[in-house]
Amino acid sequence: MRSEDLITQLAAGLRPVRRVWHPAKSTAVWLLLAGGVIGAAIAVFGLRHDLAQRLASGFDLPQLIAALATGLLAAFAAFELALPDRDQRWALLPLPAVVAWLATMGWGCLQDLARFGPEGLRLTTSYPCLAFIAGLGVPLTMGMLWLARHAAPLRPTPVAALGGLSAAALASVGLSAIHHLNAAVMVLVWHGLAVLVVTLVATFLGPRVMRAEEAAAPA
Template identity: 45%
Template sequence: MIKTSHLIEALVADARPVRRLRPPVLRAALWLLLAALIFGLLAVGHGVRPDLAQRLEQPDFIVGTAAALLTGVLAAVASFMLNLPDRSRGWALLPVPALLVWMATLGYGCLVNWVSIGPYGVQVGETARCFATVLMTSLPLSLAMLAMLRHGAVLSASTVSLTGSLAVAAITATAMSIFHSLDASVMILVWNLGTAVLIVALGRWLGPRLAAAGR
C-alpha cells in the first residue's frame, strides 16, 4: 500500500496551477459592461421608444425602470459573490429590496397584448414583436453569465443560478422599458426565472440518479 506521504507527493507533482478568479465586484462590472454595450447596439440599431421623453416625466416609470436596473446590478453582484465558497449565503438577499420595489411597479401589458385582433383578423401584438429584442438581450447576457460562473463554487449552484437569472431578467426588462412601449417585465421574469428553476429542479432530480448509475 502506498504511503500517505508518497501519495501527497504524487498528487503535488501532477497538480496544475489554478488561476485565481477575479474579484466578484470586478466580474460583475465586466458583465454589466457587456449589458451596456448591448444597450448601445440596440439604441443604434433599433432606437429608443418614441414616447420615452414623455414617460420619463412619469414618476412610476422612472421608479420602475430604476428599480429594475438596480435589481439587475445587485443580483449580478450577489451571483458573483455567491460563486465563491467563502462568502456568506446572505448575499442572496442583496437584490431583494430593489426587487420588491420593481414588483410593485409592474404592469400587465404583456399579459393582455400578446395577440391583437384587428379588422384583418389576428395580428401579432407588441409583445410578439419585442420578443426578438428580448432574445437578443437576454441570450448573450445569459451565456456570458454562465461562462463567468462556471469556474466558481458548486456548493450553492441553485442560489447562484437563480440570482444570475434574476440579473439577466432585470437588465432585459430595463432594455424593454427603454426600447419598447410595452411592459414585458412579467414575461421576462417568467422566462428567465422559470428556466432557472427548471434547470435546478432537473439537476436535483437527475443528480442522485446519475451518481447511483455510476456506482
C-alpha cells in the same frame, strides 16, 4: 517509498490555481457586457420617440431605476454566492429591489385605472416583449454563467437563478427604452412573464451549462 519521492510524485500533477475575481470586479465586467449588448439592440431598433418625455414626467423613471437595481444586485449576489466562504443569505440581496420593481409597476396600474377607468387595465398580447427579453436575457445569462463557472461544484442553482434574474431585469430596461408599452398592466404582465421565463430557464439549465464551461475551461 521515501517521503521525498512521494512528495515529488504528488507535486508533479499540480496545476497553478487561477485567482477568482472579486465580486465587485465580476459585476463591473458583467455590466459592461450587458450594457454593450443592450446598447447594440438600442442602436438597431432605436429609442422610443417619447422616452425623454416619459422620463421627465417621472412616470417610467422609478420603474427603470428599480429594474436596474434588480439587475445590479442580483448580479452581485450571484458572484458572491459563487465563492465558497459566502453566506447563502446573499441570495436575498436583490429582494428589496424586486419588491420595489413590482410595486412601481403596480402603482402604475393604479394610476392608469384612475386616469382611464377599467379601459386602462385592458390586457392585450405583446409577444415582442417576451421575445426581446428572452432573446437578450438568455445569451446574457450564458455570459453570466461563464463568468461564475467556478461555482459549478458549489452553488450552481442559486447562482444560475440570480444570473437569469439579473440578465432579464437588464433586458427589461433595454426593452423599456425601445418598445412602446404605455399601459402599466401590460408592462407588469409581459415584462414579468419574460423575466420569469428567463429566470426559470437559467435555474433549470444553468447548472449544466456551468459544469460544462468549468470542465472546458483551461487551467
